[in-house]
Amino acid sequence: MLVEKNAPLQACNTFGIVARAQTLVRVRDPLDLRAILADPELGPQPKFVLGGGSNIVLTGDVRPVVLKMEIPGIRLLEETPRAWIVEVGAGVSWHEAVVWTLAQGLPGLENMALIPGTVGASPVQNIGAYGVELQDRFESLDAFDLLTGQTFTLDAAQCGFGYRDSVFKHAAPADPQAAGASRGLGLAGRAVITRVRLRLPKPWKPVLGYLDLERRRVQAGIDQPSAQQIFEWVCDIRRSKLPDPALIGNAGSFFKNPSVTPEQCADIIAREPKIVHYPMPDGSIKLAAGWLIDACGWKGKSVGKAGVYDKQALVLVNRGQGLDSVTGGEVMTLAGAIQTSVYERFGIRLEPEPVVI
Numbered sequence: 219m220l221v222e223k224n225a226p227l228q229a230c231n232t233f234g235i236v237a238r239a240q241t242l243v244r245v246r247d248p249l250d251l252r253a254i255l256a257d258p259e260l261g262p263q264p265k266f267v268l269g270g271g272s273n274i275v276l277t278g279d280v281r282p283v284v285l286k287m288e289i290p291g292i293r294l295l296e297e298t299p300r301a302w303i304v305e306v307g308a309g310v311s312w313h314e315a316v317v318w319t320l321a322q323g324l325p326g327l328e329n330m331a332l333i334p335g336t337v338g339a340s341p342v343q344n345i346g347a348y349g350v351e352l353q354d355r356f357e358s359l360d361a362f363d364l365l366t367g368q369t370f371t372l373d374a375a376q377c378g379f380g381y382r383d384s385v386f387k388h389a390a391p392a393d394p395q396a397a398g399a400s401r402g403l404g405l406a407g408r409a410v411i412t413r414v415r416l417r418l419p420k421p422w423k424p425v426l427g428y429l430d431l432e433r434r435r436v437q438a439g440i441d442q443p444s445a446q447q448i449f450e451w452v453c454d455i456r457r458s459k460l461p462d463p464a465l466i467g468n469a470g471s472f473f474k475n476p477s478v479t480p481e482q483c484a485d486i487i488a489r490e491p492k493i494v495h496y497p498m499p500d501g502s503i504k505l506a507a508g509w510l511i512d513a514c515g516w517k518g519k520s521v522g523k524a525g526v527y528d529k530q531a532l533v534l535v536n537r538g539q540g541l542d543s544v545t546g547g548e549v550m551t552l553a554g555a556i557q558t559s560v561y562e563r564f565g566i567r568l569e570p571e572p573v574v575i
Contacts, residue, residue: 219243219250221260227280228543231271232334234467234536236543239284246288246309248369248412251362254285265364266575267410270311272334273343273469275574277546287338289412292318302326302418303357308338308411312345316449319418325445326355326418329425331452334463334470338411342386343571344379348452349427353379357417361409369412382474382571386411424448430455459530467536467544468527472553473507473568486564507560507568508532514559521555522548550574 225242228234241263243254254260264282268274288309296303302324306315315337316327329350335343340352341359356374363370378385390404424443426432434451435443443451461468478486483495483503490513494506511517511531518528522545523538534552536544557568 219245219253225284227271227276227284230268230286231274231276231469232463232467233271233275233469233546233549234463234538234543235276235546235549236541237276237279237546239280242284242286244286244288245410246290248289248360248362251285251364251410251412252367254283255364255367265407265410269308269336269339270334272463273339273572275469275546275549275572277550277574280575285410287336287410289338291413294322294324295415298420300420302420304416304418306337306414306416308336308413310337311335312337312340315416319416320446320449324418325422327416328445328449329431329452331449332456337414341377341379341384341411341414343382344377344384346382347456348431349425351379353377355416355418357415359411359415360413361405361411364408364410381477460533461527461529461535466527467538468533469572471507471532471571472534473511473532473556474571475504475507476510476566476568477502477504478566479503490564505566510560510564510566510568511556514556514563516556516559521552524548524552526552526556546574 220243222242225239227237227239241260243260245251260283265285266280266282267285267287269287289307290309291307292310292315293305294302295305304319304324312333312335313331316331319327329348330345333345333347335345341356345352353374358371358373360369360371385405386409387406388404389406390408422445426435431448431451440447460470477498480501480503486493494509496504498504508531511526516526517531519526520537523536524544525535525537527533527535534549538544553570560566560568
């Protein structure tokens with residue numbers, strides 16, 4: 219394992235916020251985690267797991283030991299009559315995994331092209347885009363328990379996937395003897411994902427439920443697009459709407475799309491007939507957070523060096539450069555002002571997606 223002291227983190231977070239880690243360890247093999255736990259200096263200290271840094275807001279220097287996940291590797295683990303099982307190291311970039319599977323003739327991830335971050339972080343957030351979520355393509359994962367030093371495997375049910383949610387975002391119960399308490403109920407700050415196995419179903423079927431994709435299909439005059447065609451459409455759509463973090467610092471979609479009851483939605487529609495909303499399988503209605511923010515007049519506005527992207531109000535961006543970068547405080551001040559505006563107008567509380575550190 220490679221240990222760095224007073225390590226700069228600006229290049230390790232897609233917002234480009236200037237911060238440092240007191241100690242950073244580059245984890246390139248699952249065995250490194252066992253060595254870290256056994257180390258007399260590193261073992262007792264609090265830990266923070268860092269993947270691609272695409273879903274965090276740093277509000278200062280990081281005191282816990284930063285575990286920078288860089289475990290490589292991607293392979294076709296198994297093929298059955300019903301699916302391909304692909305195993306990927308936690309440090310592989312998600313988009314790289316999508317590209318690799320398509321190049322190998324293994325479709326199924328194309329709707330999730332260009333989602334930033336690493337494969338190891340994908341189950342934490344249950345990432346998703348254009349009608350497909352990780353849980354739809356998930357087989358199992360391997361993880362390391364920072365408390366016990368044990369490795370373990372979880373399937374989809376044990377990961378407790380929800381909308382941008384999983385057991386990895388929740389702390390374990392305070393009382394381990396509480397009724398129903400188990401390791402699977404809360405793994406935040408405890409589990410480090412080392413490998414993920416994806417299940418790509420056979421026969422492949424295109425997922426074209428989103429309006430943007432349907433428009434592309436109609437424009438191209440294609441009844442049955444290939445996985446590669448869908449991949450290219452998704453990449454074009456995302457690039458037209460979302461800023462490239464290499465050019466403009468950002469953490470992707472900053473707020474979750476809120477869900478309301480049909481009755482709540484009807485009440486809002488009575489006041490705001492143009493509100494963008496989608497019915498969900500469980501009967502709830504999902505509202506487009508970007509539309510709510512735009513309706514409150516935030517698109518293109520700034521607080522200090524934190525701004526709302528002028529092409530997509532759901533994305534907050536870094537309007538600074540280099541060492542004169544946005545601060546985490548400015549980002550959270552802007553986010554708070556947006557939340558207040560949306561609540562005052564619509565009675566809806568927006569929940570941020572990124573982890574604030």
